[in-house]
Amino acid sequence: MHSAAKAYGQVAQQIANPRELEARLLLKAAARLQHVREDWEKDRSDLSDALLYNRKLWTVFLTSVTSPDHALPAAVRQNVANLGLFVMNQTIEMVREPRPEALAPLININREIAAGLLGQP
Template sequence: MYQHGAQAYQQTAKVVESPRQRESALLMKAAAGLQRIKDEWSTSTREDLKAALTFNRKLWTIFMSAVTQEDNPLPHEVRQNIANLGMFILNHTREILLDLDPQPNRLDVLVQLNRQIAAGLRGM
C-alpha cells in the first residue's frame, strides 16, 4: 500500500513540478553526490568519484544543449553564461578524471556552482 502511495506522489510531483524546480533538484542531487564523495574521500573509490562526476557532466551537457537551441526563450546573455559555466565544468571534470592523484578540494567549485545555480532557479 505504501509503495503505491509513493508512486502516486512521484507521478503527481512530476506533473506539478516546473522545469526550473526539476533542474534545481537535479543540480542539488549532483552537488550532494559530489559532496558525499568529498566527505567520504578516504573510503570512496575511483569508481565512486567517476560516477558522481559523470552524473554532473551529463546534467551540464543537457543544460548546455538546451541553451544552444535557437528556440530557447532565455535571454542571449543568460544562455551564454550557462554555456560558459558548462564548458568550465566539463573542463574541470576532465582535469579531475585525468589526475592520477586528485584532491578532494577540487570538487568544491563543482559543488558550489551547482548549489548556487540551483538556488537561483528556485528563486525565479
C-alpha cells in the same frame, strides 16, 4: 547522454515547474559530489559515477541553452554555456588528477544555480 535526457524528461512530467526540476537535479548532483568529497580518504569508488551524472546533467543544460530557439536572453544563455564549459573542463581535470578540493567548484556551481532557480538568495 540519452539516459540522462530520458531521466530528465521522466522527472519533468512529474514536476510541473521546470525550474524546480532543474534545481532538484543540480542539488542531487551536488550531493553526490559532496558525498565523494567527504569520504575521499575512506572510499572514492563513487567518484566516477558522480562525475558522470554531473557531466550528463550539464550536457543536457548545454544542449538546451545553445539551441537557437531557447527562451532565455542571449546573455544569460552565454553565461550558462560558459559555466557548462567550465564544469566540463573541471571534470576532465578531475579524471586526470583526482583531488578532493577540485570538487568544490563543481559542488558550489550546482548549489548556486539551484538556489537561483528556486529563488533563494
